[in-house]
Amino acid sequence: xxxxxxxxxxxxxxxxxxxxxxxxxxxxxxxxxxxxxxxxxxxxxxxxxxxxxxxxxxxxxxxxxxxxxxxxxxxxxxxxxxxxxxxxxxxxxxxxxxxxxxxxxxxxxxxxxxxxxxxxxxxxxxxxxxxxxxxx
Amino acid sequence: xxxxxxxxxxxxxxxxxxxxxxxxxxxxxxxxxxxxxxxxxxxxxxxxxxxxxxxxxxxxxxxxxxxxxxxxxxxxxxxxxxxxxxxxxxxxxxxxxxxxxxxxxxxxxxxxxxxxxxxxxxxxxxxxxxxxxx
Numbered sequence: 001x002x003x004x005x006x007x008x009x010x011x012x013x014x015x016x017x018x019x020x021x022x023x024x025x026x027x028x029x030x031x032x033x034x035x036x037x038x039x040x041x042x043x044x045x046x047x048x049x050x051x052x053x054x055x056x057x058x059x060x061x062x063x064x065x066x067x068x069x070x071x072x073x074x075x076x077x078x079x080x081x082x083x084x085x086x087x088x089x090x091x092x093x094x095x096x097x098x099x100x101x102x103x104x105x106x107x108x109x110x111x112x113x114x115x116x117x118x119x120x121x122x123x124x125x126x127x128x129x130x131x132x133x134x135x136x
Numbered sequence: 137x138x139x140x141x142x143x144x145x146x147x148x149x150x151x152x153x154x155x156x157x158x159x160x161x162x163x164x165x166x167x168x169x170x171x172x173x174x175x176x177x178x179x180x181x182x183x184x185x186x187x188x189x190x191x192x193x194x195x196x197x198x199x200x201x202x203x204x205x206x207x208x209x210x211x212x213x214x215x216x217x218x219x220x221x222x223x224x225x226x227x228x229x230x231x232x233x234x235x236x237x238x239x240x241x242x243x244x245x246x247x248x249x250x251x252x253x254x255x256x257x258x259x260x261x262x263x264x265x266x267x268x269x270x
Contacts, residue, residue, distance in 0.1 A: 022151055023186070025150075053161075053175065054178050054182055056183055057240040057244060083175075084172075085171045085175040086175060088172055089175045089248065092176065092247050093179060093245075093247065093248060094230050094243065094247070095244075
């Protein structure tokens with residue numbers, strides 16, 4: 001079966017959806033991504049949907065599922081590049097993609113992921129120092 | 137109000153749903169709908185075609201170009217001979233689903249289109265007619 005390719009860039013998995021996805025293809029992407037997150041220990045997922053001229057309730061639900069599943073696997077998802085007409089239609093359809101972080105384009109999405117990962121590391125380091133301090 | 141153009145598409149698989157929305161897109165572009173309206177029509181087509189497949193067990197979509205001078209409209213008629221909808225009002229409510237969906241398909245499609253009519257009864261199949269005017 002046809003598959004959407006998933007690229008790995010450092011700690012981030014990158015997906016560019018360039019075809020009009022039928023439902024099973026969208027579900028396959030959901031499965032493939034969760035498998036890859038677990039296998040690679042990726043901390044971020046960036047999904048570029050700038051080529052999609054339709055996002056209906058099914059694809060919207062798949063995007064929300066991917067965001068939720070990656071969160072459970074300790075990775076963050078950012079969906080980037082949604083066309084304005086698609087955004088207007090999604091909201092009117094009744095779907096506001098709760099729990100899905102979005103950014104205007106790939107560049108800003110990457111910045112968002114990088115900033116989130118750095119922040120996490122700083123928190124982790126700070127917690128580590130505190131623990132070390134208590135031990136003295 | 138006679139239909140100027142009429143095409144019928146079979147909806148029996150996932151790939152047919154994709155083909156149906158692409159056919160609707162082509163017609164909407166031809167009729168020079170704005171990009172936002174094209175997107176709304178195609179999204180509604182996708183929702184309704186999926187319903188025909190998943191809940192109706194497959195069926196057909198007819199695309200018509202209709203005239204109500206001075207306006208031109210794109211009309212889509214989805215028909216299946218599935219189990220039908222026992223309570224249409226309930227089915228239109230957001231969040232109501234008899235399957236595994238989000239329950240946005242019917243109510244959402246009605247918001248995206250200008251007119252939507254549902255003719256159905258339990259055991260009688262379903263016909264949904266949706267129109268967007270330009």
